Amino acid sequence: MQPDLTLFVGDLSDGDLRLTRRIAALPTTKAVILGNHDRGGDRSGGLLRQQLALLGQHHCGWTRLTWDHLPVSIVGARPCSAGGGFHLSKAVQAVYGPVDLQTSVDRIVAAAAEVPSDQPLIVMAHCGPSGLGSDPESPCGRDWKKPAVDWGDQDLALALDRISQRRHPDLVVFGHMHHALKRGSGIRQSMLRNRSGTAFLNAACVPRSGVNADGLLLLHLSWAEFSGSRLCCLAHRWYTPDGVVRHEERLALANPQPC
DSSP states (O other), X not given: OOOSOEEEOSOOSXXXXXXXXXXXXXXXXXXXXXXXXXXXXXXXXXXXXXXXXXXXXXXXXXXXXXXXXXXXXXEEOOTTOOOSBSOOOHHHHHXXXXXXXXXXXXXXXXXXXXXXXXXXXXXXXXXXXXXSOSSTTSTTBOOSSSSOOBOOBHHHHXXXXXXXXXXXXXXXXXXXXXXXXXXXXXXXXXXXXXXXXXXXXXXXXXXXXXXXXTSOEEEXXXXXXXXXXXXXXXXXXXXXXXXXXXXXXXXXXXXXXXX
């Protein structure tokens, strides 16, 4: 099954433009948000500008992406986030200016307000929001040093709260925090749904390819399906290179119905 839309949640490379060019050239409908590693070690913003120029209209940071042939929108959160509350790197400031916390919140909320009511409300970020837990295995929990803390984005959490006053988001997709915890201490919770019905998906399975016990090469992709504006499937899937699903982990949804 071919996806209607492919999302890239950032950290494409450590500033290597070759992969960015390949993603931009893919003949598929796509949305991309750059991560903190994508700016490389360049504090001037020059490399970040090159990444943004290559991606063009496919980059969704602080905006809403739409497609004429597809009844779906993507609302982009703050680009190049490194998590940990709210912080703009020198590179991001050089490109976007000195954006403060409230301005970032306002931009995300304004983009979400443009999504038609008959479309799913999907928010895409590099790092997920704060408020999803403070344990190492939480979707945005800090696992690389003690004490473990909530390492989510404060502006995204505030924006989601404001958006929910009008309409609860259906899906929030992000990456940044790897599924495998540091020092082999476990696996991160990567899918959950809150009491309001919003589903959260951390798609950062690293590495994205590997060999199973039978020596078969498998590739990881996260998968979401909607029926109209209703989320009916959210899963991690492992595929063979020829596109056959060999393993799937699903988030249990309330009152599931086939798409």
